[in-house]
Amino acid sequence: MPMQSREVRLVRRPQGTPVPEDFALAVTEVGAPGEGEVQVRNLFMAVDPAMRGRMDDAPSYVPPFVLDAAMEGPAVGEVVASNDPAFAPGDLVFHRLGWREAFNAPGSALQKRDGSALPPQAYLGFAGMTGLTAYAGLLRVGGLKPGDVVFVSAASGGVGSLVCQIAKLKGHKVIGSAGGAHKAAYLRDELGLDGVIDYKAEPNLTKALAREVKAIGAKGIDLYFDNVGGDHLHAALALANPFARFAICGMISQYNAAGHVSPPRNLTLIMGKRIRMEGFIAFDHHDLDQHLVADMTAWHKAGLLKASETVYDGIDQALSAFLGLFDGRNLGRTLVRLG
Incomplete structure (x- = not known):
């Protein structure tokens, strides 16, 4: 029937x-x-x-x-x-x-x-495409290495929250940005991030990121995982250390834009700071699937993953x-x- x-x-x-x-x-x-x-x-x-x-x-x-x-x-x-x-x-x-x-x-x-x-x-x-996006973007595209300070936009989202957790599990200082007091509290209290920005409460995102970088005793950021673009990308460029890596996952701030969108005003910093910026799509990284599922399952069973x-x-x-x-x-x- x-x-x-x-x-x-x-x-x-x-x-x-x-x-x-x-x-x-x-x-x-x-x-x-x-x-x-x-x-x-x-x-x-x-x-x-x-x-x-x-x-x-x-x-x-x-x-x-x-x-x-x-x-x-x-x-x-x-x-x-x-x-x-x-x-x-x-x-x-x-x-x-x-x-x-x-x-x-x-x-x-x-x-x-x-x-x-x-x-x-x-x-x-965490064991699917969302997890693969975070895993491949942070570890392969971003080339996470010891001592990196990591900045994540849309850090309370599906991908962003996993990027933050993987970086913390590997011993890194992580600064996350999200919109609203509830999401900021989640990043601070539940995920234990080292720096948190509620971008909706900040008149200047670049100054807010500079404040959080200083608070953790760093000179700048070494790896930026971008889900947002726009002002977040501008701030990340401003606070990037020399030879920083930017993993460009998405630019949600522009998805519903009906007209022309201007690029960050400080895009020329890519040259002077020798920043490597790479866009990526998770579909290109399915060779990591087995490693992803093994790591995520182990972290989940150990109670280390939210x-x-x-x-x-x-x-x-x-x-x-x-x-x-x-x-x-x-x-x-x-x-x-x-x-």
Whole structure:
């Protein structure tokens, strides 16, 4: 008997910040899986700022969302029925067919995950692409080395909070920036950062970063993990030590900008300070997956890792979860519980 499934569709390209009218919640019927197909009921889906880019019809490293069709995103689900011998009912699987409650797909679209080692949502957070982004960006792209002072923007977010924790676990001084007193307290009291900036309470971000650098007895920062761009990148350039490394993960401050965005006014400091700045995409670093899962699982089991999450309930809350990424509501990885 067919199963009903609700899904979120993009019905028009947003202009600037997305609004509810850009989306629609539709109901579909999911029949029995065809030959070679697997039927999955989603348990959790994740939303992230990079999805904003796919809402525009513009060239990128991933194709744009198709209008009037269910959007896509990372999710974990449970196999309900299978016509692929590699999968059996009850298997936990990771895939990129989120924004819907259930679906049929070829087995090639699914990856098994160990449901006994970690909670299912961990594969959307610290043991998934979020974790890989933090792990690869900090250790490989940023080239973390002994004695580095690390500065992280959006430090209370899914990626940023993991970057902070990995750096602290490896013995580094870490300064984190986040927006709002609640998030600043989380960085200070829960993650134990050495310096904390509530950028919403600071009239001058560069002066705030200089204050925190001085407070920890440092001359400047050696590694900047950028999730924000804009004023944060300007401040990091100003306080960078010679030969600092910048891992550019994202620039959320510009994602909803409708017009021209000016670069940091002090970009020429890259030359004099011999700064190495590198943008990266986690997809290029899957060779680190085994190391990531091993380290994260060990830290999790030892109680050394905090899985920062904001969880919304129900597919009808998926859009609210996504918009919460941009208005400051969410802390840590943003998930939607579907099952």
